[in-house]
Amino acid sequence: MPRILVVDDEPGVQESLRMLLKSDGDVTIAGDVDAALREISISLPDVVLLDLVMPGRSGLDLLEELSKRGVRAPVIVLTATNTVSAAVQAMKHGAADFVTKPFELEALRIKVRNLVQKHDLEREVERLRDEVEDRQQLGRMVGRSTAMREIFRAVERIARAEATVLVTGESGTGKELVARAIHDLSPRQAGPFIAVNCGAIPSELIESELFGHEKGAFTGAIDRRIGRIESANKGTLFLDEIGELEPAVQVKLLRALQERTFERVGSSASTTVDVRIVAATNRDLAAEVAAGRFREDLYYRVAVVPVKLPPLRDRREDIRLLAQTFLTRIQLERGGARAAANAAAGTATPPPKKLSAAALGALEGYRWPGNVRELENAIEHGLALCEGDTIELVDLPISVARTGQAEALREQWRQGERSFDETVTRFETEILREALESHQWNQTRTATALGITRRVLKLKMDKLGIESRGGDEGD
Ligand SMILES: Nc1ncnc2c1ncn2[C@@H]1O[C@H](COP(=O)(O)OP(=O)(O)OP(=O)(O)O)[C@@H](O)[C@H]1O
Ligand SMILES: [Mg+2]
Numbered sequence: 061m062p063r064i065l066v067v068d069d070e071p072g073v074q075e076s077l078r079m080l081l082k083s084d085g086d087v088t089i090a091g092d093v094d095a096a097l098r099e100i101s102i103s104l105p106d107v108v109l110l111d112l113v114m115p116g117r118s119g120l121d122l123l124e125e126l127s128k129r130g131v132r133a134p135v136i137v138l139t140a141t142n143t144v145s146a147a148v149q150a151m152k153h154g155a156a157d158f159v160t161k162p163f164e165l166e167a168l169r170i171k172v173r174n175l176v177q178k179h180d181l182e183r184e185v186e187r188l189r190d191e192v193e194d195r196q197q198l199g200r201m202v203g204r205s206t207a208m209r210e211i212f213r214a215v216e217r218i219a220r221a222e223a224t225v226l227v228t229g230e231s232g233t234g235k236e237l238v239a240r241a242i243h244d245l246s247p248r249q250a251g252p253f254i255a256v257n258c259g260a261i262p263s264e265l266i267e268s269e270l271f272g273h274e275k276g277a278f279t280g281a282i283d284r285r286i287g288r289i290e291s292a293n294k295g296t297l298f299l300d301e302i303g304e305l306e307p308a309v310q311v312k313l314l315r316a317l318q319e320r321t322f323e324r325v326g327s328s329a330s331t332t333v334d335v336r337i338v339a340a341t342n343r344d345l346a347a348e349v350a351a352g353r354f355r356e357d358l359y360y361r362v363a364v365v366p367v368k369l370p371p372l373r374d375r376r377e378d379i380r381l382l383a384q385t386f387l388t389r390i391q392l393e394r395g396g397a398r399a400a401a402n403a404a405a406g407t408a409t410p411p412p413k414k415l416s417a418a419a420l421g422a423l424e425g426y427r428w429p430g431n432v433r434e435l436e437n438a439i440e441h442g443l444a445l446c447e448g449d450t451i452e453l454v455d456l457p458i459s460v461a462r463t464g465q466a467e468a469l470r471e472q473w474r475q476g477e478r479s480f481d482e483t484v485t486r487f488e489t490e491i492l493r494e495a496l497e498s499h500q501w502n503q504t505r506t507a508t509a510l511g512i513t514r515r516v517l518k519l520k521m522d523k524l525g526i527e528s529r530g531g532d533e534g535d
Contacts, residue, residue: 061086062106062176067096067122068138069114073161077109080165084172093117093125100131101222102364107175108135110155112146120146123153129247130220132182134175138163187213199241201234202385205375211238211367218365219245224317226302226362227340229369232433235340236300238367242338243296251295256288259301266309268325271316277326287324289316292335302362303343303354314358337362372428372435379424382432383415386439387451411449415442417475418453425467426460465490489524492517501529 062085066077074089081087085106090096092114099105108126112119123135134156139147147158156175159168196204198212218225219242227235236255243253261269268277272287289297305313316322317337321330339362348354372378391412415423419442428434438460442451453461466487473483492510499505507517521528 062180063088063103064107064109064172064176065090065096065099065105065133066109067091067093067114067119068109068111070111073111073138076165080169081172084169085176093119093122096122097125097222100126100129101224104131104221104223105133106179107172108133109138109172110135110150111138112143112150113140120150120153123150123155127154129222132179134179136168136171136175196381199237199244201237201241202381203375203378204381205370205377207370207375208378211369214367215241216245218242218367220247221365222336224337224339224362224364225367226345226365227338227367227369228345229342230371230431231342232431233369233371234432235342235369236298238369239296239298239300239338239340243298243336246296246336248295248336252292253296253298254288254292255298255300257300259304263306263309266305267312270309271312271322271324272331273325274327277324281326284324289322289333289335290331293333295335297335297337299337299339299362301341302339303341303345303348305354307355310355310358314355314361317358317361372431376424379428379435380420382435383420383423383439386436387413387415387443390440390443413443413446414450416450416452417471417477418469419451419456421467421469421471422453422456422460422463422465424471426463485524488520489526492520492524492526496526496529503528 064081064085064087066074066081066087067090068074068077069091074091078087078089088099088103088105090099093116096108096110110119110122119137126133126135135150135154137147137150137155137158138161139150139158140161144158144160147155147160150158157171159171195209195212196202198215201208201212203209203212215238225239225242227238229235239255240253243249256270258266268281268285268287270287270289272285272290273281275281275284299313312322320334321332323330345354345359345363349356349359372382423435423438430437438457439451441457442455445455446452453465469478469483469486469490472478473480478486492506495506495510496503499509503517503521504514507514510517512520520526
């Protein structure tokens, strides 16, 4: 259902528009410009019906705010017959259309429908254009999987609005990068980006850290201190690991988020801030709510726009691009210093290092429990250990090298570096060794586990040159 926002101060108009449009979309009513802005920060409307003359700020002010915030929903201006010139003015400010009061209900309805359709089409065109451009990067993030490219598109769109965003995903999937990208692409980009790691601050300090404190508010509060929320004024507040917050702090935060007002610890005076909130967690917050550890009302405040980052093992298409990106980035960062040192010493700078097919195969086959961060570390590890100009399997961390071995073998076979026979033999050797190892080299138990007789196992071991270990020769 398209979201329709009606901004008008007259209850009669509000009601008749609600009735008229309820079968065309979800209708929300705002009685003035401030209420409309609050509403827009929660959900992006697909079309706005706007009365120009209202007590307080006028409809023109709202139009201006919308364009400032990059909200591109079409606006239909509602105006009294004698103020058509104002409507023309509004069109100049970006309104899509206008109707004069008292309006023809059916005609208005058709206009709304047409605009919603046009807006949908425009978004679709934008989506297709992005697809054609095949965007594989956003800020410092790279990715070519469908999932990541969809996230890049969503982040760009979300950034322009003011809505609170909740980024979820396993550790190391890039939640902080998403938060930064949202800030950098938002109208607040010139303002501060303040990150608070709610899980890393001891519980007795978190309140004063977030809200600040007055001098003498508690033992140790020697000076008055501005909290992080206040430091983020006009910018973005990134609440990392929000799932770790204690219930008492959750209550205070909820109020601060709802009213954008709070008190410093030890003060009764309220402070008002203008911040956009992005929160992140690697917990399943909905489950935390169900378990009574996270406040439901705070959850709904925070999870207005969810962004869910998939684990790396579910988007293996990204691994090669990520690995190559890290390889280049790390070498570029170090390369500058090294090139300068070499020039001073009169030695030549070595060429940039590459990944061998086997190493890449291993990277693509590994499960990556630590996600992108683990991959980045693996590349660092590889660069540190690599002596020639190619990072080989042995240069990678042992967990990656071992788990990825099978994939690496397959890759070498694909590249024609190994024959079919050789590949199968290597596979068999790896599997037998692993099985023997997990049964402490007890051949009887290993054979049972593999579903072969002990005699066949022994024959295979001899053929493959696997020596017996342990004292089970006679068992
Ligand atoms: N798509 C990506 N492209 C490039 N680098 C990435 C990408 N995703 C993550 N990284 C890098 O991986 C590392 C981890 O990312 P980040 O800190 O954003 O993860 P996180 O989800 O916040 O992890 P945690 O839950 O452990 O805090 C960072 O060094 C980041 O630069
Ligand atoms: Mg993080």
